[in-house]
Every structure is written in C-alpha cells, then in structure tokens.
Amino acid sequence: AKKIGLPVIVHSRNSGIKTAQAVEGEQFTGGGVxxxxxxxxxxxxxxxxxxxxxxxxxxxxxxxxxxxxEVAKKIPLDKIMIETDSPFLVxxxxxxxxxxxxxxxxxxxxxxxxxxxxxSLNELAEIxxxxxxxxxxxxxKKTEC
Numbered sequence: 001a002k003k004i005g006l007p008v009i010v011h012s013r014n015s016g017i018k019t020a021q022a023v024e025g026e027q028f029t030g031g032g033v034x035x036x037x038x039x040x041x042x043x044x045x046x047x048x049x050x051x052x053x054x055x056x057x058x059x060x061x062x063x064x065x066x067x068x069x070e071v072a073k074k075i076p077l078d079k080i081m082i083e084t085d086s087p088f089l090v091x092x093x094x095x096x097x098x099x100x101x102x103x104x105x106x107x108x109x110x111x112x113x114x115x116x117x118x119x120s121l122n123e124l125a126e127i128x129x130x131x132x133x134x135x136x137x138x139x140x141k142k143t144e145c
Contacts, residue, residue, distance in 0.1 A: 001030060007135050008032035010052075016043035023050050031135055036085050041071045048079055053135055055081035058091030058101060061112050073116050077127050080117075081135075082109050 001008045007030040012019035016039045023032070024046065033053040037044065044054050054075045059065055072080075086101040091108035094101075107121075114124040133139055 001032075002026060002028050005030045008052075009035050010047075011035045012037075012039060012043070014039075016040060019043065020046040023047065023052070026050075033081060033135060036083065036089070037071075038068060039071075040067070041074055044071055044075060048076070053079050053081050053131060055083050056109055056113060057083050057085040058089040058095070058105065058109050060109050061091040062095070063092065069112070069116055072113060077117065077119075078131065080113070080128065081131055082106055082113060082124075082128050084109075 008023070008028050010019060010023065010032060012034060019034075019039075020043055028050070031051040031053070032047075033055050034044070034047055035055050036057045036059070037054045038059055047054070054072075056068075056072055060068055060072060084101050084103050084106045086103055086105075088101055090096075090098055090101045091105055091112075093108070094105060110121060110124055110128075114121045117124065119127075129140055
C-alpha cells in the first residue's frame, strides 16, 4: 500500500501503542483507516495525526460502550467512517436476537453516531460517503430513489 500510495486498513485490538508505533513515521501517502475501532482517544489522536480515518462498527451501539462513544464524540467529522464488520458485531437493537450482521444494519451505528455528533442522519450519511470517496479515491454514483 505504501509503495503505490493506497490507503492502509488497520484492525487494532488491545494493541494501541504497538499499532501507533508501527504506523508513525511510515508516511503512508494514501492515508489509512482504523477498521472496527474499539481503542481509546490516545490511539485515535495519534492515528488522526498520521492522516488516518476512524471507523466505527456496531460496537458503538452496545450499552457498555460508553468510553467508545466518548471517543467518537471527539473524532473530527472529516475523519469519521462507519461499517458493519459483517457478519460479526450485530448492533443493538438486533444484538442477541439475530446472529448474523447484515450490511443494512449499519443504519443503527449511523443513528448512534449522528446523535453523538448532534447532526442529522442524512448529514452523517453525506459526510461518511464523502470521507470514503476521499480516502479510497472512488466516487459513489448517487441515484434518486
């Protein structure tokens, strides 16, 4: 990815310091994204300083994820993404009732994130779409429903 300027996708779980150390100083010209982010603000800030985006999954909707929601409030809108991590991490309110996560459930994560950021769901959709297009240098063709 570094050699050809593509974004790096990083999944870090309980290894924030090692993740930051591995990325810092590498100068990934294509930037990157912290996939399925569950770590603390310190890691998020260090990775934001490296031109990374932070992506939240259904974990953001879990009742015990208060600390993660506090981190999400601090992430700048132009560096935020959402994802499903399908087929895993079914968001609330489906968690415990449905075993397999589906792409359509990303709306539940979006609802929580929009509320945390105090913006509309439509605005969050526009922002996260634009962030995806910017990071991956890919334009999503919009169609009317």
